[in-house]
Amino acid sequence: MSKFKKKKKGLPAISTASLPDIVFMLLFFFMVSTTMRETDLLIAKPTLPQATEVKKLEMKSLVSTIYVGKSKDKRIGGDKIQVNDKIIDVNDVPSFIFAERALRKEEEVKYMTTSIKADKEASVGTILDIKEQLRDINALKVSFSTTKGSDLKSNY
Amino acid sequence: MARRENAEINAGSMADIAFLLLIFFLVTTTMDVDSGISRKLPEKSEDTPEVTIKEKNVLDITVNRSNQILIEGTDFVQVTDIKDIAMAFIDNGGGVSAPKGEQPGEPCDYCQGAKDPASSDHPSKAIISLQSDRGTTYGMYVSIQNEIESAYNELRNKLALQKYDRTYNDLLKDYKDSGSAAVKEKIDFLKDSYPQIISEPEPLK
Numbered sequence: 001m002s003k004f005k006k007k008k009k010g011l012p013a014i015s016t017a018s019l020p021d022i023v024f025m026l027l028f029f030f031m032v033s034t035t036m037r038e039t040d041l042l043i044a045k046p047t048l049p050q051a052t053e054v055k056k057l058e059m060k061s062l063v064s065t066i067y068v069g070k071s072k073d074k075r076i077g078g079d080k081i082q083v084n085d086k087i088i089d090v091n092d093v094p095s096f097i098f099a100e101r102a103l104r105k106e107e108e109v110k111y112m113t114t115s116i117k118a119d120k121e122a123s124v125g126t127i128l129d130i131k132e133q134l135r136d137i138n139a140l141k142v143s144f145s146t147t148k149g150s151d152l153k154s155n156y
Numbered sequence: 157m158a159r160r161e162n163a164e165i166n167a168g169s170m171a172d173i174a175f176l177l178l179i180f181f182l183v184t185t186t187m188d189v190d191s192g193i194s195r196k197l198p199e200k201s202e203d204t205p206e207v208t209i210k211e212k213n214v215l216d217i218t219v220n221r222s223n224q225i226l227i228e229g230t231d232f233v234q235v236t237d238i239k240d241i242a243m244a245f246i247d248n249g250g251g252v253s254a255p256k257g258e259q260p261g262e263p264c265d266y267c268q269g270a271k272d273p274a275s276s277d278h279p280s281k282a283i284i285s286l287q288s289d290r291g292t293t294y295g296m297y298v299s300i301q302n303e304i305e306s307a308y309n310e311l312r313n314k315l316a317l318q319k320y321d322r323t324y325n326d327l328l329k330d331y332k333d334s335g336s337a338a339v340k341e342k343i344d345f346l347k348d349s350y351p352q353i354i355s356e357p358e359p360l361k
Contacts, residue, residue, distance in 0.1 A: 016171065023174035030181045049295040051302040053309055054191040063190060068294075115190055124219075124297045125290030128359050135197045144298055145192040152235055152302065155295030156223050 042087050043069040043080045046119035050149035057143055062111050064100040065145075066093065068118035068126055079119075079126040090126070093133040117145040120155050193301050195354075213276050215245045215284045217300065220360075221291030225300070235299045242284060242307035244269060246350065251277030266315055266349060279311075283353045289360040304354060312346045 046069040057063055067082040080087050083096045101109050114134055118127055134142060217238065218226045225233050227241060249267030252260070264278045276282035284304055288297055312324040320327070324346055331339040 020170035020174050023171055023178055027174055027178045027181065030178065030185065049298040051193055051298060053193060053302050053305040055194050057190045057192065057194075060190070065190075113194070115192060118294045120293060120295030120298070122294040123290060124288045124292040124294055125359055127294055127297065128288070128290070128356070131197060135200050138199070140197040140199065141194070142197055143190075143192040143194045144301065145190055146298060146302075148191060152299045155299045156235075156293055 039065075039067075039082075039085055041067065041069075041082065042072070042085070043067060043082050044072050044119070045069070046117055046122070048117060048145055048147050049120040049155040050151050051144075051146040052148070052150050052152075054146055054148050055143075057113060057115060059111065059113075062104065062108055063113050063115050063143075064097065065115045065117055066096075066130060068116065068122050068130070070119060070121070079122045081126070081130065090129045090133060093130055094137045097134065097137055097139045111141075112139065113141040113143055114139055115143045115145050193298065193305055195301070209281075209283060210277070212250075212274055213281045213283055214355075215242060215276070215282065216287065217285065218287045219289060219292045219296060219300065221289040223293060223296045235296070235303060238300060238303040239307045239310070242304055243311060245276050245284075246279050246282045246307065247311055248272055248275040248282070249278060250275055251281075253278040253280045266318070268314070279350045280348075280353075283355055285355045285357060287357050287360065292359075305352075308350055308352050311350045315349055316342070316346055 046067060065083070068079055069082075071078075071080050081090060081093070082088070083093075088096065097114065101112065104112060116127065116130065131142065134140070216228050218229070220226070225235065225238070227233050227238075233241065246269075247267050248269035248271065249264030250269075250271050250273045252263050255261045261278070267279065269275075286300060286304070309324060316322055316324040316327060320342055322330075324343070327339055327343050327346070330336075331343060
C-alpha cells in the first residue's frame with residue numbers, strides 16, 4: 001500500500017507545552033513577593049549618607065519610614081518631612097506612628113522600627129526634633145538609613 | 157476526503173510572552189534592602205535620678221554648624237580620627253567598674269588601653285556625649301555615629317577574637333543562622349563588656 005507511507009519514526013521533540021506554566025509560576029512568584037508599593041516621593045529624592053557599620057533591617061513589615069529632604073521646588077528652603085504620601089509637620093510624627101501601630105498586631109508593636117531616610121544635606125535639628133517626638137511616644141527603635149560604603153568624606 | 161483534524165492553537169509563543177513579562181518584573185522591581193545605623197533612643201521618664209558622673213568618664217564630642225568637630229572642648233579633629241580616640245577612651249580601663257549591688261567594682265581585666273588615670277575608668281562607665289548643633293548636616297552626624305559604632309564594634313571584635321576565636325560580627329551572623337542560646341550568651345557577654353553608652357544632649361541653637 002503505497003498510499004500510506006510509513007512515517008519515519010524519529011525522536012519525538014520534547015514537549016514545550018509546559019514551559020509557559022513554569023514561567024507563569026515564576027512570574028506569579030515575583031509579582032507576589034515583590035512589593036511595588038514604593039511611596040511616591042513628594043520631596044526631592046534624599047541622597048542617603050554612606051556608612052560602614054550598617055545593619056540590615058529585618059522584618060520589613062514592621063518598619064515605618066520617614067523621609068526627610070528638600071522640597072522639589074528649589075525656591076522653598078528648609079527640610080521637609082514626608083510619611084506615606086504626604087508632607088507633614090514634625091508635630092504630626094506621633095500621629096503617623098500611632099496610625100502605623102494600629103495596623104500591626106499588639107504584640108508586634110514593641111518590635112517596630114522607625115527608619116529615617118534623610119538627605120545628607122538635611123540639618124541635624126530636624127532629625128533631632130523627629131527623634132524627640134519618637135521618644136515622647138516611646139517609639140525607641142530608630143534606624144538611620146544609609147548606604148553601605150566607606151567613602152565617609154562624601155557625607156559632608 | 158480525510159477530515160482535517162482540529163488544528164491546535166500554537167502555544168509555543170506563550171512562553172515568550174510570559175518570559176517577557178517575567179523579565180519586565182525582574183527589571184522593574186527593586187529588591188532594595190533598607191539598611192542603616194540602628195540606635196535605641198533613651199526612654200523618657202519623669203523622675204530621672206541625679207547621677208554624678210566624673211568628667212574623665214565622659215568623652216565630649218561637639219560638632220558645630222560648619223561641621224567642625226571638637227573633642228573634650230580642646231582638640232580640633234577630623235571625622236576619621238574619632239574612631240581611634242573613642243577606642244582609646246573606652247578601652248582605657250584606668251579604674252574600677254561601678255559596684256554591682258554587694259560586689260565592689262573591679263578593674264577591667266580585658267581592657268588593653270593605656271590605664272591612664274585621667275581617662276575613663278571602665279568601659280561600663282565610659283560615656284560618649286555627642287553634642288551637635290541644629291545646623292550640622294545630617295551626613296556629618298551620621299558619619300560620627302558611624303565612627304562611634306565602629307569603635308565599639310572593633311573593641312568587641314578584639315575581645316571576641318581573644319576569647320572565642322571568632323569576631324563579633326561572625327558571632328552575630330552565627331546567631332542569625334542558628335539562633336542558638338550559646339552564641340547569644342557570648343554576644344550578650346561582649347555587649348556587656350563594651351556597652352554602648354551614648355548621650356546626646358539638646359542641640360545647640
